Amino acid sequence: MKASIKLMASEKPTEKGYPVYVRLQHQGKRYKKCIGYSHLHDWDEIKSRPLKTHPEYLYLLPVVLEYYAKTIKVNLENYTFADANALLFGEAEKQYNAGYLAFFDVRINEKKIKGHSYNSYKNVRSIIKEYIKTDDVPLNDITYEWLNKFVLYKLQNGANYGGVMSYLRDMRAVYKEAQRRESLNVNTGNPFLGVITNPTPKPVIALSVTDFKKLLEFNFNENTSVKNKKSMNQRLAVWLFQFYIGGHDYIDVSLLTWENIEGDRVRFKRYKNRNKKHGGPEVNNVLVFRKL
Known part of the structure; x- marks a missing residue:
């Protein structure tokens, strides 16, 4: 069980300074309450209390000392978290647990x-x-x-x-x-540890030159509808283009337009990086076509 009083200089300051918290932590559970504000130059970091230069010194010091006495009691005695929480913050203040x-x-x-x-x-x-x-x-x-x-x-x-x-x-x-x-006030720790695992990768299927030629010379069944022919041709074209530019993701290739082609090169940003600054690094590949 750990109870403490701390000026949180890591948070955004207000006009009155940084927030001063009473904090309670135990086995991943935690609760805190703001009891005042102070600028760094008005706060004694070692003793965790306001200096006499603090504009509200006479008001804030008694509040801090009262909570300080309670934190000592919590740290020295064998309290449950609920009892320590009640001692520090009162019965009416329960630990907030967001949905x-x-x-x-x-x-x-x-x-x-x-x-x-x-x-x-x-x-x-x-x-x-x-x-x-x-x-x-x-x-x-x-x-x-x-x-x-x-x-x-x-x-x-x-x-x-x-x-x-x-x-x-x-x-x-x-x-x-x-x-x-x-x-x-979310518990510390990582409950996902050991739950998320990587699935066994599927074996890589090797494509021979003969197999590749079959794709290039692919003919439809005579019963294939016009709609299905169009869909299959599009997917085959995208797959082949993936191969021609070095095996990039299907979604990246499927989103290409003629504007991505400049001379004998293709330039684009990867879809998975769409939320990164400037869309992440640019792919700039040469277009190479060779007859098998």
């Missing part, structure tokens, strides 16, 4: 504002909603056991392993972001 789905909504809205992709978050949120069958689940209820049950549920209901791992990576990203928001 997981509620914070998904926060992140989705933040991504909308920033112009980032958020569709995968919306999809995963709906999957969690279907799983819990309630309005929400507290962030601090997201444990290894909870996640393991989620994985088993999805696999038993037809999801493939790679897809479930993809859901978990989005779930982890949202959870870790919630942990960074101190006001949410």
Whole structure:
């Protein structure tokens, strides 16, 4: 059990200075309360109390000393977290436990504002909603056991392993972001550790020159519809172009336009880097065509 008083110089200062918190931490649980504000030059970092230069010294000092006495008591005696929380903050102040789905909504809205992709978050949120069958689940209820049950549920209901791992990576990203928001008091630690694993990679299929020629000389079945011929031709053309420029992702090649072609070179930004600054590094490949 650890209780302390600290001026949080890492947070954004107000006109009165940085926030001064009483903090309580124990085995991943935490709670904090702002009891005042102070500028760095008005605060004794060693003794964790205001200096006489503080404009509200006569008001703030008694408050700090009262809480300081309580933190000493908590640190020296064998309290449960609930009892220590009650001693420091009173029975009426309970540990805030934000909802997981509620914070998904926060992140989705933040991504909308920033112009980032958020569709995968919306999809995963709906999957969690279907799983819990309630309005929400507290962030601090997201444990290894909870996640393991989620994985088993999805696999038993037809999801493939790679897809479930993809859901978990989005779930982890949202959870870790919630942990960074101190006001949410999310437990420390990583409940996803050991739950997210890499699926066994599929064997690479070698393509011989003979196989490649078959693709180039591909003929449709006489019963193939015009619509299907067009679709198959498009997919075949994209696949072949992937090969010609060195094997880039299908989605990157499928999004190319004539504007990406300059002389004998093709230039584009990768789709997976679309949210990075300036779209990430540019791919600039020479176009080489050789007759087999």
